[in-house]
Amino acid sequence: MRKFFVCAGLALAGTTSLQAAYTPDLNSMQTTKMWSVAGTLRGFYDDNYNTQPNGPNKRGSAGFEVSPQLDLNVPLQQTEIGLRYIYGLYYYQDRENLDQKPIDQTQQVNLWVDHAFTERWQGRVQDNFVVGQEPQLLGNGGTLQRANGNNIHNDGAMTLNTQWTRLFSTSLTYENNWYDYQNNGDGLPPFILAGGPSLAGLLNRLQNDISLNVNWRLQPTVVAFVGYKYENISYTGNEVIGFNFATPGTFLMSDNRNQQSQFVYLGGQYTPLDNLNLQGQAGVQYVDYNNAAPGYSSNNHYSPYANLSGTYTYLPGSYFQMGFTESRTATDLVAANASSYTQDQLSSTVYAILNHSFTPRVIGSVNGQIQYSTFYGGSIDGESQTWYGIGINLAYIFNPHLSADIGYNYDDVTSITVQPGYNRNRVYVGVTGTY
Numbered sequence: 001m002r003k004f005f006v007c008a009g010l011a012l013a014g015t016t017s018l019q020a021a022y023t024p025d026l027n028s029m030q031t032t033k034m035w036s037v038a039g040t041l042r043g044f045y046d047d048n049y050n051t052q053p054n055g056p057n058k059r060g061s062a063g064f065e066v067s068p069q070l071d072l073n074v075p076l077q078q079t080e081i082g083l084r085y086i087y088g089l090y091y092y093q094d095r096e097n098l099d100q101k102p103i104d105q106t107q108q109v110n111l112w113v114d115h116a117f118t119e120r121w122q123g124r125v126q127d128n129f130v131v132g133q134e135p136q137l138l139g140n141g142g143t144l145q146r147a148n149g150n151n152i153h154n155d156g157a158m159t160l161n162t163q164w165t166r167l168f169s170t171s172l173t174y175e176n177n178w179y180d181y182q183n184n185g186d187g188l189p190p191f192i193l194a195g196g197p198s199l200a201g202l203l204n205r206l207q208n209d210i211s212l213n214v215n216w217r218l219q220p221t222v223v224a225f226v227g228y229k230y231e232n233i234s235y236t237g238n239e240v241i242g243f244n245f246a247t248p249g250t251f252l253m254s255d256n257r258n259q260q261s262q263f264v265y266l267g268g269q270y271t272p273l274d275n276l277n278l279q280g281q282a283g284v285q286y287v288d289y290n291n292a293a294p295g296y297s298s299n300n301h302y303s304p305y306a307n308l309s310g311t312y313t314y315l316p317g318s319y320f321q322m323g324f325t326e327s328r329t330a331t332d333l334v335a336a337n338a339s340s341y342t343q344d345q346l347s348s349t350v351y352a353i354l355n356h357s358f359t360p361r362v363i364g365s366v367n368g369q370i371q372y373s374t375f376y377g378g379s380i381d382g383e384s385q386t387w388y389g390i391g392i393n394l395a396y397i398f399n400p401h402l403s404a405d406i407g408y409n410y411d412d413v414t415s416i417t418v419q420p421g422y423n424r425n426r427v428y429v430g431v432t433g434t435y
Contacts, residue, residue: 034074037384040067040386042430049092051146051413053420061094061103065430069212078117084110088132105150106132120163125157140371141179142203142330142345143409144387144413149182151199152208169215171225178208179330185239189427201239203253213267221271227281228262233330242341246295252336257336257343261328263305280308289343296340298378303328303346325349328376335418337377342378345385347371365393380417388412404431 038204047060065088072083088106095102112126130137130153135144138153159177164170183226184200218224237254266282272278285305292298309323329347334343349367358364368390375383393407406429415421 009301014196027194034072035073036434038069038432038434040065040426040430040432044426044428046426048422048424051424053422057283059094061090061092062069065090078115080114093261104133106352107171121139122161124159127154129154140329143199147181147183147199151182152180154178157260167217171215172212173211175209179203180203184237197334198239199332201241202238203330204237204254205233205235222268225265226270227265231261231263233259242336244293244295245336245338246293252293252341254336255291256293259287259289259343261288262286265305275313278310280306282306282308285328293341299340301432315357317363318408319355321353323351329373331375333375333380333418334357335380337379340381343376345373345375347373363395365392383416386414401435402431402433
């Protein structure tokens with residue numbers, strides 16, 4: 001089941017990226033191996049590769065993608081080790097006309113280790129490391145615009161599951177997220193010099209979470225739990241990000257958006273059928289903006305929190321997944337005024353994934369999501385922005401080692417007072433080889 005959820009997560013993350021999220025798993029047609037290698041070659045056309053609003057800065061380009069991949073899975077007696085590495089090279093022909101670097105490069109590394117200490121004590125360590133430019137690939141790091149350069153997002157977690165009795169268990173998790181954007185302003189007020197605050201100043205941060213779930217099995221198919229999570233977010237850009245209108249002559253700094261949160265939630269998992277799984281958690285988040293700029297109130301407050309999902313596998317190789325999340329997320333906007341500045345945003349996201357095997361050789365995929373975000377603080381307090389995304393893919397498997405696919409991705413981001421929106425269309429066709 002782990003492989004299914006990893007693939008489903010990649011598909012969602014690739015709603016609007018050219019990553020090979022929909023490439024069929026050719027290894028499923030082979031004898032299980034400890035390792036496999038694959039390579040994808042695609043041609044594409046992107047009508048807005050700079051994610052700009054309609055106008056002279058919106059440019060389209062043809063190009064191609066080369067993406068090798070390595071998978072490693074080592075099952076031992078009490079331990080399982082997994083590794084996936086994906087490299088992506090993307091060539092944009094239009095940049096040659098602008099005398100710009102025509103090539104983007106991305107890297108993705110997924111590592112996990114599962115270990116059973118005893119029948120009752122089990123642990124898991126996992127890490128997801130990404131270098132890229134597309135906002136979806138970077139895990140919605142706070143901006144919906146493309147970010148040039150080698151931008152980094154690393155998400156690592158450790159979980160300890162303990163079965164204390166037949167009905168009672170606990171899950172203790174520590175998670176760390178690190179964001180590092182290459183675009184920086186060297187600590188100067190870039191909004192005075194040109195172009196506004198840098199992405200590094202606005203979004204570079206270190207996030208630490210620790211949570212505990214107390215689980216109770218009510219029935220063989222029903223598990224309920226109550227949970228608590230503490231979260232600390234430290235902005236590490238150490239740059240000027242805006243004027244401090246509450247204290248004239250001073251500036252807002254990156255760490256003036258530091259925050260810590262406490263979550264309390266209820267949840268459960270329901271498996272009425274072997275091919276149907278429902279799970280979720282919902283509760284409340286209390287946010288403490290613990291380093292407000294001089295002259296400004298911290299404006300601590302409560303907000304809703306939720307993470308719900310359901311998966312239905314209706315045929316071999318065919319499934320439908322749907323989910324909803326609501327939480328506070330980072331933003332690349334500040335929009336300060338005399339009473340407050342933008343601290344973050346409350347984002348509500350609905351997503352769905354449909355993967356259908358028409359025949360053993362023909363596989364189709366459709367996924368989409370709607371993200372509705374409301375900004376908190378500053379001149380855009382209460383304003384909202386919506387991102388719509390959809391991806392469609394059709395793949396044909398010639399044999400266990402070769403497949404071809406064709407696909408289309410669409411994005412639409414609505415505009416707000418201080419930031420224009422954009423729309424984007426991408427089409428691609430390619431082949432993948434696996435050994």
